[in-house]
Amino acid sequence: MRLTPDQQTAIRRIVTELTGPKATVRLFGSRLDDHKKGGDVDLLVELxxxxxxxxxxxxxxxxxxxxxxDGRRVDVLISAPNLIRLPIHDIARREGIML
Incomplete structure (x- = not known):
């Protein structure tokens, strides 16, 4: 995983501040591959x-x-009981790593 422990902590803190303590956050996408370089940060926030x-x-x-x-591009996918579930939600849930 190409996120530092401090970055992981900051992401969890921000998600909790905006959504509450019950929300979970998963990292998915290219940042899971330690052999790649660059790339945006793809997050699934489950409410x-x-x-x-x-x-x-x-x-x-x-x-x-x-x-x-520091300005890195971040894509946030929201999953909640009132939202349509798309195939990307299943991929993020299946392949993502809980932060």
Missing amino acids: TEPADNPAWLSATLSARISRQM
Whole structure:
């Protein structure tokens, strides 16, 4: 996994601040491969409660985490009981690593 322990802690802290303590966050995508270079940070944030404004939440998480990571591009996928489940959610859940 190509995230430092400090980056992992910062991501978990930001997700908890914006979504609460029940949310989980998984890293998926190219950052899981230690042999690759660069690439964005792909995160799946899973909520136990419905998301009131998932687009705002995703954008806010992405911006705050990106600032914490010196401008690295961050893509945030939201999973919540009131949102449509897409194949990418299954891939992220299956291949992702819990932070």
